[in-house]
Amino acid sequence: MEQSHYLVEMNHIYKSFSGVEALKDVSINLKKNEVVGIVGHNGAGKSTLIKILSGALRKDSGEILIENKMVDISGPKTARKMGIETIYQDLALSGNLDVAANFFLGNEKSRFFFLQNRLMKEEAKKILEELKIKIQSYSVPVDFLSGGQRQAVAIGRAIYNKAKVLIMDEPTAALGIEETKRVGDLINQLKKQDVGIFLISHDIHDVFDFCDRIAVLKNGELVDICISNEVTKDDVVSLIIKGTR
Secondary structure, eight states: OOOOOOSEEEEEEEEEETTEEEEEEEEEEEOTTOEEEEEOSTTSSHHHHHHHHHTSSOOSEEEEEETTEEEOOOSHHHHHHTTEEEEOTTTTOOTTSOHHHHHTTTSOOEETTEEOHHHHHHHHHHHHHHTTOOOSOSSSOGGGSOHHHHHHHHHHHHHHTTOSEEEEESTTTTOOHHHHHHHHHHHHHHHHTTOEEEEEOSOHHHHHHHOSEEEEEETTEEEEEEEGGGSOHHHHHHHHHHSOO
């Protein structure tokens, strides 16, 4: 059988909660070097779909393939082992710890029971420099960094963990214009490293700026998947509201 060229395939995904259908036969895919935006009103099913891929929820039925292999994502740890990393809106950073400590949180490098702080700092710096991110001090708590820099730390940690698939939940929420542009630059850097990205956003401008394709969900169903440069913002807004262009 001919193998597909998709990094991720989610086929005929169904999920309900106490009889309420959250996802109804949803199929979506993702290639390497690609950003697929997932849009829709609150309750459309975006978060449910992504939580199934990240291991936070179990699907009721359907199948998931990662690089042509059928997989069972039983939890977040399983997802991470498969190269699926999620950056939630709150970034899940420890604000009182520095950049390196956040990179290696729960997976600290030590030798003879002593933390290898210098090594961790050097490795964190190397990853962020590869992503063209400049941080003046790697010793200050991340709470003292800008919103864009904190976003970069979360992305850098995911790349250090060998992410193949990156799920980004509202990556530019509460960021200014310049920092939003930097997130866009980061996304382009990630694409060059063969990472595939699912991006959830309510900001239609970000979706068109960052995404190659746009998947529209409404009431738990996949309404359409559009190629970004073949539709207008009005088309997508119409799909979100009415389910048709």
